[in-house]
Amino acid sequence: MSEAPTINMAEFDPKDLALEDIDIAQRSLWIEDKKMAFFERLRDEAPVHFCKDSEFGPYWSVTRYKDIMEVDGNWQDFSSEPAITIVEPEEDFPLPMFIAMDPPVHDDQRKTVQGSVAPANLKLMEETIRARTQKVLDDLPVGEQFDWVDRVSIELTTQMLATLFDFPFEDRRKLTRWSDVATGDEESGIVESEEARQAELYECLEYFTNLWNERAERGESNDLVSMLAHGEATKDMSPQEYLGNLILLIVGGNDTTRNSMTGGVWALNQNPGEYAKLRNNPGVIPNMVSEIIRWQTPLAHMRRIANKDYELGGQTIKAGDKVIMWYLSGNRDERSIENPNEFIIDRPKARQHLSFGFGVHRCMGNRLAEMQLRVLWEEVQKRFHMVEVIGEPERVPSNFVHGYTEMQVVLHPH
């Protein structure tokens, strides 16, 4: 850990700083939502950029779409171990999980659980998802202000997660809390200290260990805990590895879709012309869902470690160096995406975005996420002329989870 940064990035116009002084991961840029202009400068002038000193140690930033594709698709030269975010893992609290493992162990563990969210299974889930979405929307107050994040985004994603785990439904908000705790830290205000964070995660492990024991005794069923307890590649996991994989599945299924559910409303409010297009043509919803996921990019980055010296964008990344692929920036790269800063719900090739990652670690739940968002918007459009955002949403203070903690809205009926 280095000393506190001497330059507060958020106080500067990006062009007034020397390239070598830019630390795009610095929290202030994310808390104050000033990062986009910095990304633009990096894409233009230093697309493969080295930051020699930061709160997270030295790291490379890869900010162009094609360069990110190249790194993400190459697990042989860019390792996902031991962690996939810019923060170094706690030495005394390792959390092994398959997203942070390379093949072949990654492949074996992932295969154990990916059937749960494979398309054939999703078809069976759609009716349940739709019924729940209808219930959540029908219970909302019309014409009075409430928090969309809490009442809709968190509620729907948490219900989904509880179903995938076959988790006791009345306790489902524990999943929301563990998801926040897993990606939060003391500086984000989510927990008071690293000790408190670990204590809460041990509660998560304890709760899930009871579920594991119960499922292991029963025959195999198609919930995620049962799949892990019976799977050849996962049944002998250590408790810490079980916890790591639980966190992966909880965060993967929770933080991401939640923030796209909120981000879509926010994007449509800032682009009334697009909201009008949606009202006139609800058939655009599947395409809009991809555009929302691109525009929001609910996970801003993934991290790799170079396995060997590697030439990229005229720079030499050295073996052992930390490399951050900024999906959020790649999704705004005008070299690969036309008018990338515009939110266009009928955008051609909307599926070609980086938000799910590419290569062997590509998001396992991408089709489920798309379905949840499609069903939500189909049901919202049946009920409401507009979900109007009041003021500005509150942002998650993180350079990894790119989302919202609160967004006040008022519903207007047709």
Next chain:
Amino acid sequence: MPKITFIEHNGTQHTVDAEVGQSVMQAAMDNLVPGIDADCGGECSCATCHVMVNSDWLAKVGAPNDAEDSMLDLNPEREQSSRLSCQMTVSDELDGLIVDLPEFQF
């Protein structure tokens, strides 16, 4: 021009003229064949251009390369005849090729 026939899961057939040297995926995209997403644009990085090669054509088409094999392996609905169409190059030898499309792309 070699002809390629794509058969949707519901049985609908699409026979298209393909250009030698392009990928089978691109031939489908250029002719608006539904059922192929190709999210990564042909980089063998997303596995959303999955097809099953008709058994008469398997030997001619050959086996997937290593990168393709690891991407296909992520799909629980993979079959023995599964290929990623972005990794198959159209040639005169493949004139008449028939591939089935899966019900869903992964």
